[in-house]
Amino acid sequence: MREEDSNWFARWEEELPAPEELMPLSQTLITPDLALAFDIRNPNSSQPPPPPPPQQQPQLPNSSSQHNSAEFDSADLGGAGGGDEPARTLKRPRLVWTPQLHKRFVDAVAHLGIKNAVPKTIMQLMSVDGLTRENVASHLQKYRLYLKRMQGLSGGGGGVGGGAGGGLTSPADPATEHLFASSPVPPHFLHPGAGRPNSSDHFVPYVPVAALHHQHMAAAAAAGVGVHPYHHRQVGHFGSSPGGQFEHPFLSSRQSQAPVHRMGTPMHNAVPGYVEDLESGTAAGARKVLTLFPTGDD
DNA sequence: CCGCAAATAT
DNA sequence: CATATTTGCG
Numbered sequence: 001m002r003e004e005d006s007n008w009f010a011r012w013e014e015e016l017p018a019p020e021e022l023m024p025l026s027q028t029l030i031t032p033d034l035a036l037a038f039d040i041r042n043p044n045s046s047q048p049p050p051p052p053p054p055q056q057q058p059q060l061p062n063s064s065s066q067h068n069s070a071e072f073d074s075a076d077l078g079g080a081g082g083g084d085e086p087a088r089t090l091k092r093p094r095l096v097w098t099p100q101l102h103k104r105f106v107d108a109v110a111h112l113g114i115k116n117a118v119p120k121t122i123m124q125l126m127s128v129d130g131l132t133r134e135n136v137a138s139h140l141q142k143y144r145l146y147l148k149r150m151q152g153l154s155g156g157g158g159g160v161g162g163g164a165g166g167g168l169t170s171p172a173d174p175a176t177e178h179l180f181a182s183s184p185v186p187p188h189f190l191h192p193g194a195g196r197p198n199s200s201d202h203f204v205p206y207v208p209v210a211a212l213h214h215q216h217m218a219a220a221a222a223a224g225v226g227v228h229p230y231h232h233r234q235v236g237h238f239g240s241s242p243g244g245q246f247e248h249p250f251l252s253s254r255q256s257q258a259p260v261h262r263m264g265t266p267m268h269n270a271v272p273g274y275v276e277d278l279e280s281g282t283a284a285g286a287r288k289v290l291t292l293f294p295t296g297d298d
Numbered sequence: 299c300c301g302c303a304a305a306t307a308t
Numbered sequence: 309c310a311t312a313t314t315t316g317c318g
Contacts, residue, residue, distance in 0.1 A: 094307070096314060118300065133299085138313060141301070 095135050104128065105139060 061111040109117040119137035126136070
């Protein structure tokens with residue numbers, strides 16, 4: 001039930017589940033638009049799902065082979081054409097900040113610098129399709145709080161790399177934090193004046209490959225030519241269907257449920273030393289633009 | 299638009 | 309019940 005997995009770090013190593021590879025087209029049943037339109041989310045903690053009143057009819061009389069990916073047909077924007085974009089107005093499901101997403105967030109903030117680390121910039125830098133400013137802002141707030149806490153608390157048993165010089169983020173106490181601590185708070189940039197005076201304020205090693213994709217993808221899609229048969233919605237962790245529940249098909253692949261060490265078993269905090277993980281470019285799977293789901297762009 | 303606080307959902 | 313995430317206000 002916990003949104004967070006107990007073995008998050010298991011995925012950490014993997015970094016990216018490579019949805020495209022792992023997730024075979026299994027849920028082509030519902031198109032994202034429909035899903036959103038249906039407002040898939042759990043209205044209650046545990047209650048029978050009320051019959052969802054059909055709101056939008058699936059508009060795909062087309063013989064489209066498969067638009068698994070998420071994309072909109074027309075790219076009308078700001079046009080007076082009188083178009084209705086349901087997805088734009090619909091309320092979007094609870095966003096789950098997955099480690100990957102969080103990492104991107106942290107990376108963006110780190111590279112941006114606290115100074116420019118404003119929701120809008122972060123969001124744009126992240127280039128995560130589907131991510132909204134509110135989402136980032138919200139998360140940012142908590143992230144700051146987390147950092148603050150870390151600074152205020154030096155002594156503690158955590159011994160979290162106070163200096164942060166080495167960049168060795170110590171293990172996190174499961175009881176202390178949950179999301180942030182769990183995520184590899186990369187380096188440092190804690191606050192101006194005690195962390196790293198070295199780093200100035202502007203260095204952008206980060207090359208957000210943003211718009212191009214959308215444009216190309218949309219263009220290609222519109223043209224009828226699929227760039228790639230599949231695009232991934234790696235973070236599409238929306239509420240599962242009430243009653244029916246399709247868990248993440250991709251989650252279960254490698255990190256099987258090995259004999260978990262029950263409490264008592266001295267499981268050393270063998271937190272994998274997080275190296276200066278770079279962005280994409282890891283072997284095996286090519287990292288793509290992180291995309292939440294089809295939404296407007298920024 | 300950003301930051302903070304409260305509310306709600308999970 | 310605690311935490312995460314969302315929503316509203318300054």
